[in-house]
Amino acid sequence: MLNLSIILEDSARNAPDRTALVFGDLRLPYSLVDTVANQVANLLVARGIGKGDKVALLCPNVPYFPFVYFGILKAGATVVPLNVLLQPREITYHLTDSDARAFFCFEGAAELPMGARGRQAFNTVESCEHFFALPATPLATESEHGESFWAALDGMPGEFETVQTAPDDTAAILYTSGTTGQPKGAELTHQNILINTMVSDEMFPTAPDGDVSLIVLPLFHSFGQIPGMCVSMRRGATLVLQPRFEPGEALELMRREKVTMFAGVPTMFWALLSKIHADEAEAPSTLRLAVSGGAACPVEVLKDFEATFGVPILEGYGLSETSPVASFNQLKRPTKPGTVGFPVWGVQMRLVDDDWNTVEDLGEVAIRGHNIMKGYYGRPEETAEVMRDGWFRTGDVATRDEDGYYSIVDRTKDMIIRGGFNVYPREIEEVLMTHPAVSLVAVVGVPHDSHGEEIKAYVILAPGAKATEGELVDWAKENMAAYKYPRTIEFRGSLPMTATGKILKRELR
Structure with missing residues (x-):
């Protein structure tokens, strides 16, 4: 018996009155979160949903997410979390591809009508039998989109005996962003996620009077869900939920709730720093763990953050397919800024060439361990392409130093081939970020008649800074090899990003 919901149940048993969730003015104790999750499990069982069934969840960072997530797990079913930005056609694809039998969908708001989109998609998928609307108004028993969550839970008992699941039963199907072709669902087992949660949790000591974790990474994404929600819940921390990252509000929440833990992507750290410098404000003082x-993360951001907040950003690495944490800058050995550390407990990493041969200095990262997914749901051929003898190849190019620390150079598909030379955009971005006028940069390859690809940089200037395209190109030319420096630079006020805050390079190409 191994069911991931134990992390909620244990904390609810050990500290029932401790605040689990903070959302606006709401403060919900662990006992309540566990009780509502039990009601969700009872609801699913009453509707004929149980072990092995798939249940989709489209919901931002609001209390419904953990209620439903852990309720699905308790019922022995599999959670299929969906990106909140999906359009109806895409939701239809995910519901169909995952064989979802039920769908919990947040109503959303005028600017992001999740409920309307979700209902439209649900109506086209015959195999999905149940639709539950998660009302934007707390405790509302009616919804224009269908059966209200609260009406459905009415009369459901608050106790539930968690269904026994085996370690290799699928707990969640996480869809990868699908930079190539259609998104694929990575099947993660109860064991995958539980061991990853435990290993991640035990890397860092808990604060003496308990931790407060600011959750801004989307919970539908592996990073927000496992190192964020699951690790925080296992250590009985208070989770402060922010549905949409906004740097000013995030800093305010850090100060007000005395946040001790923050995990984000590099653009979030950049945005927090930009806000503090623009306002000439003091950084929040309670933060003791920052994870990227x-x-x-650009080295300039790492330096600035440590100088401003007084704590280093610790970088880690992983993918949805690796549950997600594979390597990390861990406290038992010195931190090396700019690296993603070394493999976490129970995980092996190596660098390989196209034929899976081990290489020493530069290669594609391959990973083996308790964290590797079962496979892509319903896609044996695509699973076989990336898995061999328990090893998973990631599509990321890295170097490894003499101490065993890995540094991610770039995605294999982001690499630019200019006139026969391999150019890694990240290297150019790092150099350009050291220019005093440059605040943020994204480098891509654009088609070119004679060179195959040419290098182009999109630049956000620092507040109040001025620079022309010619000045930056000349400066880059002096600081980089001739085949590397960008030939064109386009200034932007912002860059396109995913819901998780990653820069969308395919939209810039």
Whole structure:
């Protein structure tokens, strides 16, 4: 018997009155979160949903997410969390591809009508039998989109005996963003997520009077869900939920709730710093753990954050397919800024070439361990392409130093081939970020008649800074090899980003 919901149940048993969730003026204790999750499990069982069934959840960072997530797990079913930005056609694809039998969908708001989109998609998928609307108005028993969550829970008992699941039963299907072709669902087992949660939790000591974790990373994404929600819940921390990252509000929440833990992607750390410098404000003083992942954090941001907040950003690395944490800058050895540390307990990493041969200095990262997914749901051929003898190849190019620390160079698909030379955008971005006028940069390859690809940089200038395209190109030329420096620079006020805050390079190409 191994069911991931134990992390909520344990904390609810050990500290029932401790605040689990903070959302606006709401403060909900662990006992209540566990009780509502039990009601959700009872509801699913009453509707004929149980072990092995898939249940989709489209919901931002609001209390419904953990209620439903853990309720699905308790019932022995599999959670399929969906990106809140999906359009009806895309939701239809995910419901169909995952064989979802039920769908919990947040109503949303005028600017993001999740309920309307979700209901439209649900109506086209015959195999999905149940639709539950998660009302935007707390405790509302009616919804224009269908059966209200609260009406459905009415009369459901608050106790539930969690269904026994095996370690290799699927707990969640997490859809990868699908930079190539259609998104694929990575099947993560109860064991995958539980061990990853435990290993991640035990890397860092808990604060003496308990931790307060600011959750801004989307909970539908592996980073927000596992190192964010699951780790925080296992250690009985208070989770402060922010549905949409906004740097001013995030800093205010840090100060008001005395936040001790923050995990984000590099653009979030950049935005927090930009806000503090623009306002000439003091940084919040209670933060003791800052974790970055999702993309490589520019060294300039790492330096600025430590100087401003007084704590280093610890970088880690992983993917949905690795549950997600694979390597980390861990406290038992010195932190090396700019690296993603070394493999976490129970995980092995190596660098390989196209034929899976181990290489020493530069290669594609391959990973083996308790964290590797079962496979892509319903896609044996695509699973076989990336898995061999328990090893999973990631599509990320990295180097490893003499101490065993890995540094991610770039995604294999982001690499630019200019005139026969391999150019890694991240290297150019790092150099450009050291220019005093540059605040943020994204480098892509654009088609070119004679060179195959040419290098182009999109630049956000620092507040009040001035620079022309010619000045920056000349400066880059002096600081980089001839085949590397960007030939064109376009100034932007903002860059396109995913819901998780990663820069969308495919939209810039």
